[in-house]
């Protein structure tokens with residue numbers, strides 16, 4: 220089946236089986252292997268991408284459902300020479316060990332800060348009628364969909380907290 | 391995953407006539423299709439239908455389009471202000487990524503997390519009618535203590551639906567023949583009985599179009615979810631409560647429970663016991679005992695009976711003090 224996907228600002232025409240997940244389309248058909256497959260069932264967050272600015276699990280959606288959507292993968296956030304502030308902060312704060320969950324953590328963190336920027340509350344927000352502020356508790360709750368098998372959590376929270384001051388809205 | 395034919399509907403009428411399994415967020419359906427627990431031959435993508443708005447109804451209520459995402463619904467100012475229990479329930483469910491995809495209609499229809507339902511080598515009447523129920527006498531820590539049958543002891547996993555039950559939500563649908571109907575959420579779900587594979591009143595090809603909330607219920611809103619982890623875990627027991635006080639007396643109460651049964655549980659007699667009374671520990675204990683009078687443990691889930699009792703007592707104390 221034919222579908223055109225707009226990924227990191229570039230259009231890609233694909234002829235794929237409708238069963239192909241957005242994650243597999245990127246990894247297996249477009250060579251965009253930054254996004255990782257941890258569980259393939261929406262449980263780990265390693266496959267996190269931004270679709271129209273919002274973070275989602277790319278393993279639990281079909282590529283053919285995303286015609287005309289603006290998709291951002293970790294490759295679209297920064298490059299080795301020009302890191303996104305979130306990526307730079309993960310490096311600076313040692314926010315990983317093996318690195319497998321890291322692309323998902325970085326993309327999810329960028330999406331998450333966008334959600335806080337839009338005033339979205341979370342489970343730990345005390346008064347959801349007023350608003351929300353960035354704190355360690357807010358970051359931990361909002362990032363609970365990203366698991367880290369190496370348990371680098373303390374440094375991940377540090378990296379995100381530090382970047383929160385510097386990062387602009389997600390691309 | 392089994393092969394399927396994919397089509398995308400551009401109008402509600404087209405969705406109906408295309409015929410096939412609807413897909414919205416896909417977070418439950420695709421999960422189950424990967425494991426070949428769900429094996430639709432045709433998939434109708436409804437994500438482009440104009441059902442993603444939250445509109446005010448004439449009588450002070452809200453009409454929520456079936457495609458409004460769980461995150462957008464939880465963050466909506468009107469929901470946060472007037473139906474806080476719903477925001478709280480949504481925010482207690484799943485993860486940020488999942489809530490960004492999960493739709494209001496899909497959330498209502500998500501299927502049980504019973505481990506044997508997911509394990510195709512095991513007997514399961516819900517997955518394969520007539521094959522038996524491996525959870526009875528098996529690993530059943532997350533299973534039902536109310537309303538179960540000898541054919542199925544599964545629970546409904548939704549948090550959102552529990553809050554909507556307390557809010558008296560109404561499901562608006564369009565049937566395959568084009569007729570519209572309304573189903574109060576309290577009549578929407580079924581107990582397992584001897585047909586655990588039939589979980590709700592929807593007919594083949596019937597599309598959920600909107601979910602309507604009546605005018606706001608004043609009072610103290612709380613959604614308490616007890617689970618194995620502080621975040622990103624399904625409820626073992628949950629309580630949605632809205633309590634309005636009049637001086638020192640309880641004027642109105644609305645209660646619904648998750649994790650206890652095949653459907654979000656509502657028991658009007660509990661509310662009747664509370665109204666007109668002065669809050670005290672003994673009253674809350676009596677209400678909890680009434681909720682659990684017919685509760686039956688299955689072994690591993692016996693702990694849910696005292697857990698539900700304590701959770702309800704604690705929620706009622708909080709709600710009557712806060713109101």
Ligand SMILES: Cc1cc2nc3c(=O)[nH]c(=O)nc-3n(C[C@H](O)[C@H](O)[C@H](O)COP(=O)(O)OP(=O)(O)OC[C@H]3O[C@@H](n4cnc5c(N)ncnc54)[C@H](O)[C@@H]3O)c2cc1C
Pocket residue numbers: 260261262411412413414415416417418419420421436456457482483484485488491492493494495496497498499500547548549550596597598599622623624625
């Ligand atoms: C790891 C994980 C953790 C989770 N944790 C929680 C949790 O803690 N609490 C919780 O409540 N939920 C939890 N969920 C479940 C999640 O909330 C549901 O998967 C989601 O709400 C389903 O919505 P959807 O739009 O993705 O549905 P889909 O997967 O698109 O559809 C689900 C079903 O509904 C049907 N359908 C969808 N829309 C319509 C419509 N408009 N009319 C008729 N039929 C329709 C589909 O045909 C399908 O049968 C979790 C899920 C995962 C994967």
Ligand code: SF4
Pocket residue numbers: 502504505506507513514515516517522523524525526541542543544586
């Ligand atoms: S409890 Fe229900 S879903 Fe679980 S194995 Fe038994 S029949 Fe299947």
Ligand code: FES
Pocket residue numbers: 255256257258259260261262263264265266267276277278279
């Ligand atoms: S690979 Fe998508 S959530 Fe784990």
Ligand code: FES
Pocket residue numbers: 314315316317318319320321366367368369370371
């Ligand atoms: S750094 Fe190894 S999984 Fe997170």
